[in-house]
Amino acid sequence: MNIPDYPHDRTPGFNAASLERKAEWRTDAAARAALLDEAVVVPVCRYRMPIAGDSLQTLPAHSFDARLDDAIWLGLWNQRSVYTLEVSDAEASGWPDLHFSDLRGAAMRLQADDAAVMAYARAMIYWAKRHRYCGRCGQATRPTHAGHVLRCDACDLEHYPRSDPSMLVQVSDADERCLLGRQPGWPPGMWSVLAGFVEPGESIEDCVIREVWEEARVRVTGMRYFASQPWPFPASVLVGYHAVAEADTPQVEQDELEAADWFSREQIAEGLRNKTLFTPPPFTLSFRLIESWYDHGAPAPLASLLQRR
Ligand SMILES: [Zn+2]
Known part of the structure; x- marks a missing residue:
């Protein structure tokens, strides 16, 4: 697999606060x-x-x-x-x-x-x-630990802050094409990497394989972790992977995506220049995934193709 390292100079947004949690x-x-x-x-x-x-x-x-x-x-x-x-x-x-x-x-x-x-x-x-009420007994909770624990005095259960994991995956095939999808309701021309919620009892890697198959009928054969991003809309942490897959013809059979297709770097560059294609904005992990794949084999960085809209 020919995959670039994590770009510490280009982390996704919401990362690396200088605030000390103490x-x-x-x-x-x-x-x-x-x-x-x-x-x-x-x-x-x-x-x-x-x-x-x-x-x-x-x-x-x-x-x-x-x-x-x-x-x-x-x-x-x-x-x-x-x-x-x-x-x-x-x-x-x-x-x-x-x-x-x-x-x-x-x-x-x-x-x-x-x-x-x-x-x-x-x-x-x-x-x-x-979490104002206890999920076990239904009584009111009260904050302790400066608001970081919500405690139920009736049944002694303590509730802790949580983040729900979702995965994002940039998939490429042997011809260096990138698999992108479109959700219904997105603005015309917008494409992004595939994504999905990690289910209980499932590893994030298994989720990558399952979601790419369910959403596009493409078979992932390998993957590598890239970066993560807190995504408080409302309570996620996004975990990003680069993956490689068989060059299967994408098929969309579910409601989640209305389209999925392979894109070459040339097609992405041309779409961005013509304004017939655009990606999520640069603060998103989705963009950083597409960028790190794109920049690895393109004459000019993806960021240089973005136009102020
Ligand atoms: Zn309780």
């Missing part, structure tokens, strides 16, 4: 309290994030008073303690300088570090909102 401080209230004066809060309103231009906006923690008890402590960032808290529409309207935006829509223009902190905050808020 898990040991989740049970150290005194350590957190010592930094309270300078602490900040990332308010989250209906999963929308406070964004100005390319930056995350925060509020001083002291303006929240007792409500800080409900906040989730994220960690230390630029020497400051950072919390996140869900706020109501009414509260949000009380801060006219804050503009709440959809993180996914804004991600393309965000500074990488700010995007990573927001992905963490959004994922934690989503998890906490969906």
Whole structure:
């Protein structure tokens, strides 16, 4: 297999936050309290994030008073303690300088570090909102460990934050063609790598083989791990692979894809130039997978073919 190494200079978005999670401080209230004066809060309103231009906006923690008890402590960032808290529409309207935006829509223009902190905050808020009651006995849970554990006192069960794994796979054949698919509802011309949810009791590698077969009737013969990406829409971690496969003719028989086909580098370059084909944006793991395959055997990097739209 002729597969490039992970591009540490081109990681997907939401990765590599400089924020220190400092898990040991989740049970150290005194350590957190010592930094309270300078602490900040990332308010989250209906999963929308406070964004100005390319930056995350925060509020001083002291303006929240007792409500800080409900906040989730994220960690230390630029020497400051950072919390996140869900706020109501009414509260949000009380801060006219804050503009709440959809993180996914804004991600393309965000500074990488700010995007990573927001992905963490959004994922934690989503998890906490969906575990307010115990899944075993139905009683209310209460937060401990600075919001990182939701505990059921009725049955002693502790609920922990979770990420659901999904796989993304860039498949090539012996002729150096790349298998791309289209989901129904995507904008015309958009193609991407194949993807699927890892099922319980299944390895990610088995998921790669199963999904490529189910979605396109193409037989994977080998694979190598590439990179991963937190994807808090709402609660995934995407695990990316390069794979090689038999040159089977793609067949779409399920609802998941409306089309799947092999593309040469020349076809992708021509489609991008003519604007008849486009890929997910560069902050996505999907793009990074296509790029790392493409750049390995093309005269010019894929990124140089992207036009501002
Ligand atoms: Zn319980």
